[in-house]
Amino acid sequence: MSSIKLNHGLRRLEVSGIELENDLIFDYFDRVPVDQRDGVFAKALHIGVLALSQERLSAFLARTENELGTELESLKIRLEMSTELFSKSSMKGVAGEIAVANYLDDFLTAKGIGDTISPTGNITGTLPKNKTGDILCAIDGGDDQSIVIECKFDKAISLGNPDERDWYGKNIDTALSQLLEAQVNRKSTQAIIVLDRSSINPSLLKRVENVAYRPGYGFIVVIDMLHGDFSNLGLAYLVARDLAVADRKVDLDTNILDLLIGRVVSEINRLSDIRKLIERNIKSCEEILGRIDQSMLSIEFCQTYLSKFLRDGILSKEDLLAFATGGDLKARYQLIATELANGGE
Structure with missing residues (x-):
């Protein structure tokens, strides 16, 4: 008997008694807070149904079922879903917060840093009915010093300089206002706002590049969710953490401090630019190798038919048709292209 029932009167899907043995699903939900799992499950089901309804994805499934095998097929489906559905799904905000929390957890563990990472996006802070501040990072697991992280992946916001604020206009979230609000709401020493490159305001991206620091507010960090690049966040977090720890007892000229932080941020941006140059060069080299392989x-292919003609003195219409259409060249090159994409492994 099916565990899934449809209530046509209420147009509702009813699920009961389902158990899934899947490492991917288990690992993902293992990192989701207990009080958020029902909502995440509903959104994941929505995304899955949306993916299955896509004709292009269905055609892809049919084409790869026998050629690639179950494991590679699953990997390609997840990549397709991430790329196509991420930008237009309401799951983006929740998925982004979870991804940031998971990255920080792994990053700090690798660094041997004992900070505690706690999702707080659904918890009201010190301000009435205010949930600003999605992730709270307790320094060394204590209660006295913390870094709050606000994630803004679902909409573009401006920088929001205070002198540009219209006190009598509509209250609109900005990067700086969210940094300040998150700090107050979570009683944190330092704040970071994380923006995704696919949805960031173009004018803000020009001013931030990869990482920016605004004294009195905190850090603005740009990550690339689609390509899994969170490196800017890791570097900015280490600087923010040093500032939070120093805030306990260090008396330092703020001008010197701003100078030091400015230089660190500048070097972070330089590293990100170098990384982009390397990635572009790798892509160019792959294209060059691909074209060389195509020519070879x-x-x-031409030599095969030339040899046949010199040997037999004739080329049949079938031979001419195969030659004109390229025969199996496309399939043979696809194997080489796949090998190049995997780094020649």
Whole structure:
């Protein structure tokens, strides 16, 4: 008997008694707070149904079922879903917060840092009915010093300089206002706002590049969710953590402090730019190798028919048709292209 029932009167799906043995699903939900799992499950089901309803994805499934095998097929489906559905799904905000928390947890563990990472996006802070501040990072697991992280992946916001604020206009969230609000709401020493490159305001991206620091507010960090690049966040977190720890007892000229932080942020941006240059060069080299392989395959293909003609003195219409359409060249090159994409492994 099916565990899934449809209530046509209420147009509602009813699920009971379902158990799933799947490492991917278990690992994902293991990192989701208990009070958020029902909502995340509903959104995951919505995304899955949306993916299955896509004709292009269905065609992809049919094409790869026998050629690639179950494991590779699953990997490609997840990549397709991440790329196509991430930007338009209401799951983006929740998925982004979880991804940031998971990254920080792994990053700090690798660094041997004992900070405690706690999702707080659904918990009201010290301000009435205010949940600003999605992730709270307790320094060394204590209660006296913390870093709050606000994630803004679902909409573009501006920088929001205080002198540009219209006190009598509509209250609109900005990067700086969210940094200040998160600090107050979570009683934190330092604050970081994380923005995704796919949805950030273009004018703000020009001013931030990769990481920016605003004294009195905190850090503005740009990550790339689709490509899994959180490196800017890790570097900015280490600087913010040093500031939070120093805030306990260090008396330092703020001008010197701003100078030091400014130089660190500048070097972070330089590293990010170098990384982009390397990635572009790698892509260019892959394209060059691909074109070389195409030419070599084409020469080999032509040589086959030339040898046949010199040997037999004739080319049949079937031969001419195969030659005109390229025969199996496309399939042979696809194997090489896949090998190049995997780094030649």
